[in-house]
Amino acid sequence: MNGSYNLSSGTHYGSIGTATCVTGYEIHGTANIMCDNNGYWNGSFPDCIPVDCGSAQTIENGNVSSTGATFGHTATYYCMPGFQLVGPNLLTCNASSEWEPYEPNCQGMYPYAIRK
Structure with missing residues (x-):
């Protein structure tokens, strides 16, 4: 599931099949099988598991x-x-196991009052 085998050496005795995964998935186990x-x-037979970005990081004041x-x-x-969000509010875990586009931050909306 979420992958395939390359059988470029054929399907006869001694042939090697090499597993590959679709974008966003990685091999878990041994990639090669032999006839x-x-x-x-x-x-x-390996599994193709989704890449893991880890937990999305919390941000200060958000x-x-x-x-x-x-x-x-x-x-x-x-x-x-x-506080106002500066940057994107929605991030996606990509095929390189990174959150994209980038982590935003929260900026104070009210300037400090100036006293005379």
């Missing part, structure tokens, strides 16, 4: 809510009252 003398593919931490999931950022 044995009985005509069966021998070896462990909060984050995410749908998950793996490829394709999103994180939405909010600021506390009195």
Whole structure:
């Protein structure tokens, strides 16, 4: 699932099949299988698992809510009252296991009063 085998050396005895995963997924296990003398593919069949970006980071004076931490999931950022979000409010976990486009920050909206 979420991958395929390259059988460029054929499907006869001694042939090697190499697993690859689709974008956003990575091999978990051994990528190669071999055709044995009985005509069966021998070896462990790997899994293609989504890349993991880790938890979306919290920001000072703000909060984050995410749908998950793996490829394709999103994180939405909010600021506390009195602060304004600078940057994107929605980040996505990409195929390189990074949150994109970039982490925003919360900036105070009210300047300090000047006393005379």
